[in-house]
Amino acid sequence: MFLATPDLGLLPAAMEKEMLLTSFTVEFSHADCCRNKGQALRCLARLDQNVSEALPYLNAVLGGYTYIKEPPLLTFHYSQGKLITVDADSIAINCVKNPIEAQEILTWLQQEINVAWENRGEITPKYTAAPWPKPADILRFLPKTDCGRCGLSTCTAFACLAAEGGMSEVDCPALPPNARKELATYLSRFHFDE
Ligand code: SF4
Structure with missing residues (x-):
């Protein structure tokens, strides 16, 4: 760990009630490996409040990639291959460009948690993970030429990243229009968070 930013998530006192x-402290460490160029920090937000009871509601809203009931833990994919893990008292983001991007994501997620909790009377809590696309299914739509034009060395690597929400039909310039449309239709069946 090399940087700690206190109270990044502090809200005005009037809203806290x-x-x-309402508040958290953020720490950063160097990411050992990152798929996305220029993104080299891991982010850990230590929460000042226990959010475990909100996680089934958040899972219902965001469509978690994995969900563990006890102890409560939710992971989901954010844009550009980011993996976010939320448990009772922390939020971890595997890869961010800089503290500003981390702050934006944490502010968004803080709002999602609070809104899910506030609206829990209208949300059916979910204790299982959402369905997720399979790399093998995505690969069926790709040209399988391993041309590298997407920035990845193989179509399989593309399929794996697309299954996590890090790539989509627009990122393969070699896709014929029909296959692009079919891949878009397939991916649209799943819940990716932007
Ligand atoms: S651009 Fe498309 S065809 Fe080429 S390697 Fe990437 S996924 Fe495969």
Whole structure:
């Protein structure tokens, strides 16, 4: 760990009363390996409030990639291959460009947690993970020429990343229009968070 930023998530006192998550402290460390160029930090937000009871509701809203009931833990994919893990008292983001991007994601997620908790009376809590696309299924739509024009060395690598939400039909310039449309239709069946 080399940087700690206190109270990045602090909200005005007037709002704190209605919110489950009101403040957190953020730490960063160097990411050992990153698929996305220029993104080299891991982010860990230590939450000042316990959000475990909100996680089944957040899972219902965001469509978690994995969900563990006890102890409660939710992971989901954010844009550009980022993996976000939320448990009772922390939020971890595997890869961010800089503290500003981390702050934007954490602010968004803080709001998602608070809104899910506030609206829990209208949300059916979900204790299982959402269905997720399979790399083998995605590969069926790709040219399988391993041309590298997408920036990855193989179509299989593309399929694996697309299955995590890090790539989509627009990122393969070699896709014929029909296959592009079919891949878009397939991916649209799943819940990716932007
Ligand atoms: S651009 Fe398309 S065809 Fe070429 S390697 Fe990437 S996924 Fe495969």
